[in-house]
Amino acid sequence: MHLLSDLLGRTAAAIDTPALVVDLDAMERNLDRMAAFAAQHGMKLRPHAKMHKSATLAKLQMARGAVGVCVQKTSEAEALASVGVSNIYISNEVVSPFKLKRVVAVARELEALGGELAIAVDSREGVRRLAEAARGQHISLRVFIEIDVGQGRCGVAPGAAAVPLVAEIARHPELQFGGLQAYHGRAQHLRTLADRKQAIAQVIADVKATKAALESAGYAVPLVTGAGSGTFALEAASGVYGELQAGSYLFMDRDYAGNEQDPAQPQFEHALFVKSQVISVSASHAVVDAGHKSHAIDSGLPAVHGMALEYANGGDEHGILRGAVLPALGDTVWLIPGHCDPTVNLHNHLLGVRGGLAHGKVEQIIRVDARGALT
Template identity: 60%
Template sequence: MRPAPARVGDPVDAIDSPALVVEIDAFERNLAAMDAFARSHGVRLRPHAKTHKCSAIALHQVARGAVGVCVQKVGEALALAAGGVRDVFVSNEVIAPTKLARLAALPSDVQLAIAVDSVVGIERLAAAIQASGRQIDVYVEIDAGQGRCGVLAAEAGALARQVVAHDGLRFAGLQAYHGGAQHLRSVAERETAIRHAVAMATAARAAVTSLGIDCPLVTGAGSGSFLLEAASGVYGEIQPGSYAFMDADYARNAPLPGSPRFEHAVFVRSQVIARHAAHAVVDAGHKSHAIDSGLPTVWGRNFEFRNGGDEHGLLHPRGDEPLPAIGDTVWLVPGHCDPTVNLHEHLVAVRGGLDRGVVEAVWPIDARGRLD
């Protein structure tokens, strides 16, 4: 394991590079903006912790009003619960009996929920829960438009009936997340996609209630669309994740009218290690930032970042921007924060800005690499 790249009290220039840095003032403003939005719209906020994979951040979110967090993997749930998080929703299908048994073995004071979209999944979950003697909330996942997991809306009632037939399983509602809508660039495209998601959720809820089963909650939404789900009158809970950090790819979306504005709050600190006639080289290649959603952007300087391979990034100036000197710090905004976080072992929290800030905390990324 790599040693922590900084210590509490270090000046920002002392942070080893490459390192993943949270500008904590912007981060806290992002949390406050989303919390205020959820309260004003009468919806519950359950942030998705796959963004940060960090129990310290999850506890910050809960302290500010979140009801709990979402995760995608059992391993993430175990790691965050070990870090003190007490309300965790695995918003994904889990089929392996060994994984379900590990989930069911969590301490009884951890409020658990999970998504299902098959009879097999329900039966295996019921067996694990029965063996543990606990109860778990179960959400039937519907395909809200992405074509990934989730049943058709008309099939939701039959699955809900399967859930309520098992002791230890409590039907808690519907999971209706449209991941494919989050990065549609135009407002019109996202509005069209979420209209479809709302229609599917409405139809699925009707399929459930037609069987005499109460549907307490529809949950879903992400950082690119949460305003639309919240305004629908159908969703009672939203699950945005990236809003806390706001990566370069989300910043390319046209903002929804009336939506809070979120600031970039996570950066890769890199250092110039070589300088040539037309470009400079930094020590942050794609082993330090994910490139599935594009290359990082350069913060506060007019450079184009080009891929230099595993360990290097190439900076090409635009216009009259002078090349940085060897040893200079260059801050990068990652294209996609979720997988970028998974490449690091610590988040360095800096208070007071990236120029003259001081390290306030070093947070372990507890759920890093928890693909199980």
């Protein structure tokens, strides 16, 4: 069995299949375009690390302008904090007493690194449980009130419903009101720009109504955070958002490629690929060795990169290719995943290639530190 480290310095042709590969040049261009956009628009950038689950990439994002990262799970925060990611926001509700003890432990760890932990809540009881866990632990937690701006998931109703939660936060010295969490995930994938604009216009109206209710009650709103890779230019132009949580921009995927481009947003490139190999060829189709254990299919099947072929689901370990001209036995086929986030969670490592997929060399082995971090 060869070691992954043996691949360093070798061409991409040496990578066994199936494997998850990052085009480092494309990824870094995406990274810099997003950082430049945020800086030009006076926005803080806090990318969602649930996408890549990697401390290496989180640190790279922070080194190039991000103020920190978001995660969705306590265990993701633990995994990233344990290898030095110092500023983390759990943009999700945590109510289990056992998990809240873990949240407090991460907060202590981050404060020791000179950083901080923030977390979202959407109920007074959630605030009380968080305060109880933090009491006497000599930590300070920044708390964001999540409002439901159209996702139909977590969050209080827009408007005055946030006021009693902020009042509850103010009762507990261990907690500080950080602002509002306002993210509409489904809007990111609305195909037309007009539909996305309409959805985010309602989001902005909801945020303004909530902010006005809080200010009328005497509570300033320090920050509104949210947005994603499909709409962030709209939130940035709103005048109410101060922080962007886009994550998929770093890699992109087939699903996002289906969106009508917003000219106000930078053009991002595909940087995440599944390398596969043709293992069987017949008169009607070819078969590659990458099925849905290699890439997520919740947002659709992968696209075939650079070849006029359609990919069909062949099961756990196989993909079926059809087209006018089929590849030959043993050929390499690069696949663009339908959804980058859960695809990354299927792999222990990403193989970073510099110089292009065809002739580039393996430069980096990127550990997926929070793979399987679901609690």
